[in-house]
Amino acid sequence: MKKHILYILSFLIIGFAGCKAKTTINQDEAGEVITDYLKANPEYKTTRFNFGEIKFNNTNDMFELGKYKSLATKGLVTLSLKEAKKKFLSKDSSFVYQITLTDKASPLVLKQDNDRATVKTVTYVLSDEKPVDFEQVNSSTAKVTVSLKMVTTDFEPFDKDASKNSNFITKTYKLKLDKEEGWKVQK
Template sequence: MKHKILTALLFIVVAFTSCKDIGKISSEEAGEVITDYLKANQEYKTARFHFGEIKFNSKNEMIELEKYRALEDEGYISMTLQEGKKKFLSKDSSYVYLIKLTEKANDLVLKQDEDKATVKVVLYELASEKPVNFNRVNDNNAKVTVSLKKTNTVFAPFQKNTNENSDFITKTYRLKQDKEEGWKVVK
């Protein structure tokens, strides 16, 4: 008798939990869908990074050399001095370095040519302190606007416009309900 009662209770619990209305979505659930999407499809900003044999001789190029040295200190590139000419009592010195990307830079390099690479300079992550705003378009579609906070990578000094006006961006994603998978982001 106990076995039949437990089986009946289990059946009722399973029936009620499986009858959850998947057509409804809350802001928390929308945030979870966006978070899962961002884990698989990371948002980022890119810049071109030059490597190979590079000559540094002017004052502006020496500032650029310091950026490369900072990358070398963190292990993302290796630098070998090919030629160095220190001019006596002059600020005009000339250095030629052979710069190579290391294995540590692999996660941040998207595309690599002979002497240039496209690298990630800023990564965007879902800001947990700002709420998710969403509008239900119809039963199967929703538009979700989220705030993504910026996180600079080690290649951030190589982007052209480093003086940006905010530490976050807002982005709108379109969600569609799939009968088997539930809510998911569509492009």
């Protein structure tokens, strides 16, 4: 009888120990949690992009027109010349283009108005070269620091704040243990 009670008690203790949630996390698991989070909530940089009917006058505007023509060759916009006033040997020539976004640009367009759009210029992805650095604060929280490398989009030349001091950013995320879902990034 005592032997049966001992077996039942040991079975219950092992059963409760097996049901206990995993409270430790390692470097690989932290990297997977951050990768899943970045797939659902990507990190990116945006800028405002003008389209519609745009007039190009001087040499500075011609540089801007070159950016639009580059997008047109990649199929992200269509350009159609509406009006051209070319003055012989003069810098006062002007061109009016109708610029429209194509379906190919839709993954990079976040918000669109009548003649302006918010577009992604840079996206950040988890760097493979630099390892995930994490510190487990306590049994249910951890701080994870990762290196995110910069991947430019075709709209990057339109970024007015294009000061690039590095081609990566370092970001720290706080992870919290959820009893049902496991480790999650805390917002």
